[in-house]
Amino acid sequence: MALLERPAVDRRPSPVAPRERRWRPSRVPNRRGVRSLLVALLMACATLVTLDAQGGDASPLEPARRAVGEAFGPIEIATATALRPFTTVPEWFRSQDALRGDLERLEADNAVLREQVATSGFDRNRLAEYDGLTAAAERAGYALVPSRVVAIGPAQTFSRSVTIDAGSRAGVAPDMTVVNNDGLVGRVLRVTRTTATVLLILDGDSVVGGRIGSSLEAGFLRGRGVLGNDGRLDLELVDDTIVPAQDDAVVTWGSEDGAPYVAGIPIGRVTQVFTSLRETATRAVIDPYVDFSALDLVGVVVPSGTRSDRAVIEADGSIR
Amino acid sequence: MTALRVLAGAALVVVALILQVSLFPHVAWQGIVPNLCLLVVVGAALTRGPQFAMTLGFTAGVLLDLAPPADHVAGRWALALVLVGYVAGRVRQDVRPSAVGVVSTVAASSFLGTSVFALSGLLLGDLDVGVPGLLEVIGVAIVWDVLLTPFVLPLVMRTFDRLEPATATA
Numbered sequence: 406m407a408l409l410e411r412p413a414v415d416r417r418p419s420p421v422a423p424r425e426r427r428w429r430p431s432r433v434p435n436r437r438g439v440r441s442l443l444v445a446l447l448m449a450c451a452t453l454v455t456l457d458a459q460g461g462d463a464s465p466l467e468p469a470r471r472a473v474g475e476a477f478g479p480i481e482i483a484t485a486t487a488l489r490p491f492t493t494v495p496e497w498f499r500s501q502d503a504l505r506g507d508l509e510r511l512e513a514d515n516a517v518l519r520e521q522v523a524t525s526g527f528d529r530n531r532l533a534e535y536d537g538l539t540a541a542a543e544r545a546g547y548a549l550v551p552s553r554v555v556a557i558g559p560a561q562t563f564s565r566s567v568t569i570d571a572g573s574r575a576g577v578a579p580d581m582t583v584v585n586n587d588g589l590v591g592r593v594l595r596v597t598r599t600t601a602t603v604l605l606i607l608d609g610d611s612v613v614g615g616r617i618g619s620s621l622e623a624g625f626l627r628g629r630g631v632l633g634n635d636g637r638l639d640l641e642l643v644d645d646t647i648v649p650a651q652d653d654a655v656v657t658w659g660s661e662d663g664a665p666y667v668a669g670i671p672i673g674r675v676t677q678v679f680t681s682l683r684e685t686a687t688r689a690v691i692d693p694y695v696d697f698s699a700l701d702l703v704g705v706v707v708p709s710g711t712r713s714d715r716a717v718i719e720a721d722g723s724i725r
Numbered sequence: 726m727t728a729l730r731v732l733a734g735a736a737l738v739v740v741a742l743i744l745q746v747s748l749f750p751h752v753a754w755q756g757i758v759p760n761l762c763l764l765v766v767v768g769a770a771l772t773r774g775p776q777f778a779m780t781l782g783f784t785a786g787v788l789l790d791l792a793p794p795a796d797h798v799a800g801r802w803a804l805a806l807v808l809v810g811y812v813a814g815r816v817r818q819d820v821r822p823s824a825v826g827v828v829s830t831v832a833a834s835s836f837l838g839t840s841v842f843a844l845s846g847l848l849l850g851d852l853d854v855g856v857p858g859l860l861e862v863i864g865v866a867i868v869w870d871v872l873l874t875p876f877v878l879p880l881v882m883r884t885f886d887r888l889e890p891a892t893a894t895a
Contacts, residue, residue: 563862
C-alpha cells in the first residue's frame with residue numbers, strides 16, 4: 406500500500422500546471438484515451454480496407470456504398486442544380502446569350518458531322534464485310550437516357566469517376582455505356598435509385614475494346630490514369646504488324662449484348678505510335694474526342710423500350 | 726452539448742463533402758480540388774483535441790470512401806483522416822494556435838492526408854499514377870487547402886468553440 410501511495414505523492418503537479426489545466430481543461434486530453442481510440446479507429450480502417458479489397462466486386466461494403474449513395478445522390482443532384490447558374494458564369498464572359506445559343510447548336514452539328522467523318526471509314530469497311538445490316542439493326546435497338554453530371558471525383562482520389570443524375574428509376578443499370586455527342590464517355594459502375602456512378606475511360610482501371618476505323622484492327626484501350634484535362638488513352642493492338650496511322654479514328658469494338666460497351670461509338674484519334682522490339686504489341690496514344698474537363702450532358706445507352714422516369718431519345722431521334 | 730457538437734460536426738462534414746464533389750470541380754485545377762473534409766477535421770482537432778477529431782475524421786473518411794462518385798477501396802480516406810485528426814490534435818493543446826500555426830497545421834495535415842491516401846493505394850495496388858503525378862497532386866492539394874484555410878477554418882473553429890463555450894470561462 407505504501408509503495409503505491411508514494412509515487413502518487415511524488416507525481417503531484419507543479420504549482421503552474423493546475424492553472425494551465427483550469428485555463429483550458431478540455432484541451433489537455435487523457436493521453437491513454439487518445440492512444441486507445443487511435444488504435445481502435447486504425448483497426449476499424451484496416452477492417453474496412455480488408456473487407457473491401459478482398460471482396461472485389463461482391464464486396465460486403467457494396468450495400469453500404471449503395472445506402473450512402475441513396476442518401477447523398479439526391480443532395481448532390483439538388484446542389485448541382487442549385488449551383489448550375491453559378492457554375493456556368495464563366496461562360497457568360499466568353500459570349501453573349503444569343504451567341505451562345507448559336508454556338509451550342511453549331512457545336513452539336515459539328516460533333517455529329519465529325520462523328521460521321523470519324524466513323525465513315527469504319528462503316529464502309531463493315532459494309533464491305535456484309536456486316537453493315539446487322540450492325541445497323543443492332544444500333545437501332547438502342548435508346549439514350551439523357552442525364553447531367555452532378556458530382557466529379559477529386560483528382561486526389563487518383564481515380565476518374567463522376568456521378569450522373571439518372572439511376573435505376575430512369576432505367577439505368579450497371580455495365581451500361583455512357584456517351585455524349587462527341588463520343589464514348591465511360592461505363593456505369595453502380596446505380597442507386599436516383600444516381601449512377603460512371604467510370605470514365607480515362608481511369609487507369611478502364612479497359613475498352615477498340616478498333617481502328619480504317620483497318621478494322623482490334624486492340625485494347627487503357628486509361629492512363631493521367632490527371633488533368635489532357636487525358637490520354639493507350640491503345641495496344643492485338644496484331645503487332647499493324648501500325649496505325651496518325652489521326653486514324655478509333656471506335657468501340659462492342660461486347661456481347663452491348664455490356665459494358667456497345668459497338669461503333671467513336672472514342673478518339675491516334676496521336677502517337679510506339680513500337681518496341683521487346684514488347685509484342687504496338688502501342689498507340691489516343692486523344693479522346695470527349696472533352697472530359699467540360700463534361701455535362703451525357704446519355705446512357707439503354708435497350709429500346711426501357712421504362713424510364715424521363716424522356717428517352719430513341720435511335721431514330723424521336724423522343725419518347 | 727456533446728450531442729449537439731457531434732451533430733454539428735456531422736453536418737459540417739456533409740456540407741464539405743457535397744461542396745467538394747459538386748461545386749469545386751468547376752474551379753478545380755487539373756481536377757484537383759481543395760479537401761474541405763480535411764479542413765473540417767483539422768478545425769475540430771485545433772479546437773476540440775485529438776479524440777473528437779479522430780472520430781470526426783473516421784466518419785468523414787468513411788463518407789468520402791462510400792459516397793458517389795468514389796470508386797476506390799473503402800477505408801483509405803478514413804485511415805488518412807484518422808491520422809490527420811491525431812496529428813493535428815497534438816498541436817498545442819493548451820493554447821489557441823496563432824494564424825501562422827493554423828496555416829502550417831493545415832499544410833502539414835494536407836500533406837499527411839493526401840500522402841497516406843496515395844501510399845495506401847500503392848500498397849493495395851489500387852493506384853495507377855506514377856510518382857511524379859502523385860507528387861504534383863500532393864503539392865497542388867496543399868496549395869488549395871492553404872488557400873481555403875482563411876475562409877473555412879475560422880468558420881469551423883468558431884462553430885465548435887461556440888457549441889461548448891464553458892471551457893473558455895472555467
